[in-house]
Amino acid sequence: MTEPRSTAKDRDPTTDADDTETTRPAVESPPPGPRGLPIVDNTIGFARDPLEFLSSMREYGDVAGYEAFDREFVVVSDPGLVEEVLVSRDDEFWRGEFENEFGEALDIEGVFFAEGDRWRRQRTLLQNAFTPARIRSYADDMVAETVRLLEEWSDGEVVDIREAASTLTLRALTRSLFDLEFEDDRTDRVRRWVRAMGAYNDSEFLGVRVLLPSWIPSRAEREYRRATADVTELVGELVAERRRSDADGDDLLSLLATGEYPDGSSPSAEEITDQLLLFLLAGHETTATALTYACWLLAGDNNVQSRLEREVSTVLGDRDPAFADLSDLAVTEAVGREALRLYPPLPFLQREPHEETTLAGYRIGSGTTVQLNMYSIHRDERWWTDPDAFRPDRWLADGEDGQSVLHGGDRPEYAYFPFGGGPRHCIGMRFAMTELQLSLATMVRRVDLERVTTSIDPSFEVSLDPGPVEMRVRKR
Numbered sequence: 001m002t003e004p005r006s007t008a009k010d011r012d013p014t015t016d017a018d019d020t021e022t023t024r025p026a027v028e029s030p031p032p033g034p035r036g037l038p039i040v041d042n043t044i045g046f047a048r049d050p051l052e053f054l055s056s057m058r059e060y061g062d063v064a065g066y067e068a069f070d071r072e073f074v075v076v077s078d079p080g081l082v083e084e085v086l087v088s089r090d091d092e093f094w095r096g097e098f099e100n101e102f103g104e105a106l107d108i109e110g111v112f113f114a115e116g117d118r119w120r121r122q123r124t125l126l127q128n129a130f131t132p133a134r135i136r137s138y139a140d141d142m143v144a145e146t147v148r149l150l151e152e153w154s155d156g157e158v159v160d161i162r163e164a165a166s167t168l169t170l171r172a173l174t175r176s177l178f179d180l181e182f183e184d185d186r187t188d189r190v191r192r193w194v195r196a197m198g199a200y201n202d203s204e205f206l207g208v209r210v211l212l213p214s215w216i217p218s219r220a221e222r223e224y225r226r227a228t229a230d231v232t233e234l235v236g237e238l239v240a241e242r243r244r245s246d247a248d249g250d251d252l253l254s255l256l257a258t259g260e261y262p263d264g265s266s267p268s269a270e271e272i273t274d275q276l277l278l279f280l281l282a283g284h285e286t287t288a289t290a291l292t293y294a295c296w297l298l299a300g301d302n303n304v305q306s307r308l309e310r311e312v313s314t315v316l317g318d319r320d321p322a323f324a325d326l327s328d329l330a331v332t333e334a335v336g337r338e339a340l341r342l343y344p345p346l347p348f349l350q351r352e353p354h355e356e357t358t359l360a361g362y363r364i365g366s367g368t369t370v371q372l373n374m375y376s377i378h379r380d381e382r383w384w385t386d387p388d389a390f391r392p393d394r395w396l397a398d399g400e401d402g403q404s405v406l407h408g409g410d411r412p413e414y415a416y417f418p419f420g421g422g423p424r425h426c427i428g429m430r431f432a433m434t435e436l437q438l439s440l441a442t443m444v445r446r447v448d449l450e451r452v453t454t455s456i457d458p459s460f461e462v463s464l465d466p467g468p469v470e471m472r473v474r475k476r
Ligand code: HEM
Pocket: 111, 112, 113, 123, 279, 282, 283, 284, 286, 287, 290, 344, 345, 346, 349, 350, 417, 418, 419, 420, 421, 423, 424, 425, 426, 427, 428, 429, 431, 432
């Protein structure tokens, strides 16, 4: 998978010409959009169904503006402009107040929400847990956890694959990144927390906050606070156990519990807790969602399934996959990529300019939230033929030896960016793709999954949630 470009190329937006020049308005004006609508209509429209709302913004063009939640938003639906915001002009933007308010409401910090030097030193330390050599060392755990899950299933059983994928990715995460085998009660505590977060987030977005004064805690908020306190306690136990064990490994938990920043200082107790909470969430929820969609999409397409089975049987024979097989499992990777295209777990990204600027000639005021419309770009017919169809073959070409090989296609780089881009691209990208590929290949070898849930209507909660996805297990 192509590594997103992470070097920020300094560029002066006022003097730099580019090919969007011809479509620029003569005078810098705010972007077009549903300006006439009352703010509350947009707020409710976005809150009810953010994906539908953002898709509808495309009728105003690749840069569209609206007002909601008492602030200005600009929706960007063009890959070249996404690249400007994330990569070539990334120093002009930060995650922004709107995104931070979300983090504050959820009481989550960590590297995802840090900025400037604080972000840089955290990212530099944490990156050590994600080097190619470290990812290779996690691969066997990922396969072992998949096998463990499959062995817990019986032939003919109907499972909720969404729940099962969460259990799998959480166990794989704690085993690889924390070097710990999580007992079921610990897994349950984390899962309860993520569920409470989804419900709380939902109630916030559904306008409860718009209609109720914020000092009245909703039931969902009270439950979420209780679950957060519980997981914070769990994280404290993990750090204490690690310190007692005198382990000086280079997994993430050891890096935080015993490591140092580049300037020689150590992460504070609060920072350690924040990072671990963040990784417990970011490190399993998104990958679980992706794996769920991949399994469900596969079960709906016999041709793709047969092609995948052929690949897995040719490459692996009668053994489970290992890290060294990844480059030969091109169809498996294409299935993962295509699931992430159709259902990106984080379907839009948000940024805010440090000061007033322009984008494609439109004025973007400071304090404006710029929303990068990933879900719509991933399904835009300008870059994708048959955009709503599950077609892993769009990522494949025939190699010299008749085997399938991956190719990116002839489209702008940021027509596909499920892991973001630029310096703040997903730190867990390789981890996630490795897990997705290894888990899928292991599953295909051992079980056949049939759809019981026949349609999915994703909603945006903590990630792009498919809701319960029931599937029948047929053991091979
Ligand atoms: C399929 C799975 C995943 C997807 C689709 C995904 C997606 C993303 C995206 C789009 C971003 C950038 C957000 C932005 O620019 O606003 C991001 C950031 C991040 N992701 Fe992931 N992610 C996945 C898996 C993981 C895993 C497995 C981990 C950790 C083990 C992880 C940890 C993080 C962290 C810490 C950041 C913040 C990076 C920073 O700000 O420097 N993610 N992820």
